[in-house]
Amino acid sequence: MNLMPHVLAVAGSDSSGGAGIVRDIETLAAFGVKASVAITAVTVQTHLGVEHADPVAPDRVAQQMRAALSANPIAAIKIGMLATSATIFAVAAVLADHPGIPVVLDPVLVSTSGRALLAPDATVPLLELVSSCTLVTPNLPELSVLAASPGSVSSQARSLLTAGARAVLVKGGHGDGVESTDILFRVGHADQSFASPRLAATMRGTGCMLASAIAARLASGDPLSTSVAKAKAFVHGKLRQT
Template sequence: MPPTVLVIAGNDPSGGAGIAADIQAITAAGAHPAPVITALTVQDTVNASAVEPAAPEFVAAQAEAVLADMPVAAVKIGLLATAGIADAVATVLARYPAIPLVLDPVLVAAGGARLAEEALVDVVLDRLCPLTTLLTPNALEIRRLAPAAGDTAARAGSLRTAGCKWVLAKGGDEADEGRQEVVNTLYGPGAPRVFRWPRLAGGFHGSGCTLASACAARIALGDPVDTAVAAAQALVHTWLERAFRPGRGQLVPLRRPA
């Protein structure tokens, strides 16, 4: 029986990101997704134009129903949209401290539209970071979460001090990484681990959701965090190599079993 990953995220009607990406990635990586919807969005492969959050108590009730019904082996969080939703989710998950949590701190759509209110950052730092096994911020997100720190290593250290056990700092959108490769760095116990991947042409919709969900699936399957991160990146790189363009905008990873 595949292990269950509780996925808490918003819906993207294009199917490129959000809960659809999570479901596809977790399934392709060998686990069973149990999706909890936090928000509806008006979104396509170009950008997002509207977000309609669910009531915090309704999001919490969805998660509680899953946790009461089945053994959850990992939790993946994506778009939370509001501080109220984040607070409600933290209250539920605090009762399950043994379940590994992968947090992808979604703040802005790939096209640049803001998806979360400003107050969400404080709740992520104060209530969710202490519960987080693996945080997977991109360059913009790590700067928003740790604005006072210096370089990426200092920002990751700040987030680990806030409670995150591991931080995977993604470099796909870093201009100074050059055109030839993407550099992702995993900060945790011991020395940082650097992953270098050939930079693929084009922009991708849902790559962050996909990677965080693949990490959660590998952790649910029993991998240690550093092993899960390495395996998930390799899997996602393959999906990005196969990416297709279903609409007018960005490419979408082809999330299929290896």
């Protein structure tokens, strides 16, 4: 079992099983990848909304990550809910000791129901964290917050590249039109679009699912663009089944 690629999922719990670490584990298993976990927050939530969230102590988050990294052949790291600036700093310190591992950051700012899942003072530290990541996967509202400036999707995404991100995948699920188009922005590469028919179906945890699927494919050796394409197809297939 330890010879299988492992992905370390750093994220919050979800008692309803609709998002967070549960979605991460389900997705990694679907791609034949073993999951290790570091819980950043314990939440009380249903499919209607988040009722309560307790951040895990930052030192404990870092200890979980280091334990997983020492115990298993971690080939990629997926990061979701971080909750506080102190946790972001703790996670960044661990990543600094493992610079060769691909990292996918899903910048979780609010829940689907609208509850804030990141402390107000943590946005700037989160933006600083992007320089430690292989890929950042904001949706359109998250992109606007992180870019902190008006403008086109392209200009906002490129502001994150200027801030140190190596690659930014802007998810188009919050857009409109007959297609849902995600766009991959990378330094030194042409922009790459990944389109699929827009579906009326909704599902919680699709951001977790997409980031985990990309991490799974990176852990298995796929290049970034191939990982994104396979992950988007996987999420689209799950949406079609709802």
